[in-house]
Amino acid sequence: MPALDDWTTTVGDDLGLGELSAEERDRVLEVARDVAHGVLRPAAPLSTFLLGVAVGRGADMAEVAARISALASRWPDQDTTG
16 A cells, blocks of 8 residues: 555654554554444544544553454444434
């Protein structure tokens, strides 16, 4: 994913965060996928934001990502047909 890697490197550098590792990138994308499919698509970016806040406050990224994905897998199906 060269374009994605270029983008995340550019943003990380601009924000003074440095480069995102492939493992970190994949973990964030997995959380976004799990939430988008298990809850609602708009919940994906909000959930990854919350992941980042938790990690920024000292939480372990792998643990928080696993917790969010587990919550999404247990989320009740939403009937959007009315």
